[in-house]
Amino acid sequence: MFTRFVIPESALFNEVRRLEQELDELIGGGSSWSSSIRSLPPGTFPAINVGSTDDQVTVYAFAPGIDPKSLDIQMQQNLLSISGRREESPEKNATYYRQERFRGEFHRVLTLPDDVDPDKVEAKYRDGIVEIVVKRRESTKPRQIAVQ
């Protein structure tokens, strides 16, 4: 009796999922990020945006309410790892209606472009966003060659 309902519903669901994936790949700047072996599903804490210029790659991690001292940022070749924890002890004698905010430990690893210089990394924390700037190597920057 229920099979009648199940089939069209799951077909619609699959179609929505497929559209979602296509959109993700389209907006996410190509498949190299969304299909990276280290990529995490959307909604993972912290959300991350990565922007690039000729000189540098900038990573924004949306991690509000964190003690900057608890953050561990590491760079190995072009792999950037960000980890830390957000701990808030629940109020005593309180009734919770919603607990949507992330709690606990987090760890994200990003594959940055190959030409970043792991020795030239700077990070700062402001208004709940971790901003990590990684310089690109001099040798790979576009430059003009003088004709002799």
Add this chain to the structure above:
Amino acid sequence: MATQNKAAATTETTSTAASSHGPQRAGASDPVLRPPVDIHETSDEIVLRADMPGVTRERLDIRIDGNNLLIEGGIGVAPQEAMTALHADVRATTYRRQFVLSKELDSTKIAASLQEGVLTVRLPKRAENKPRRIPVG
């Protein structure tokens, strides 16, 4: 529209207002981020915490319209113009979320604070609505 609003306001305590009703604001069709919240209640107040990374005090807007509590904030980080996006989990620059308050909350005494991208809104209960211990004479 107005009657729908009223009906929602007279029902239960803090519940999310569906986006279909409530004040229609300019630019409502722009992509908006729905900040995750924690809400808890003690004997004195209801406390709401919302994650709004990137929002500064100047770009934060908390409004009470009748029984509606509207939270809105803009992300202040402006990427350099020459920057191209390699990856974007966050694809909007505005946070917005609405709640319907209940009558026992004193909307004139609502206090808000913002710290490292976490907004805390304290909604105190009216004095006559706090639980009281009745002394036995």
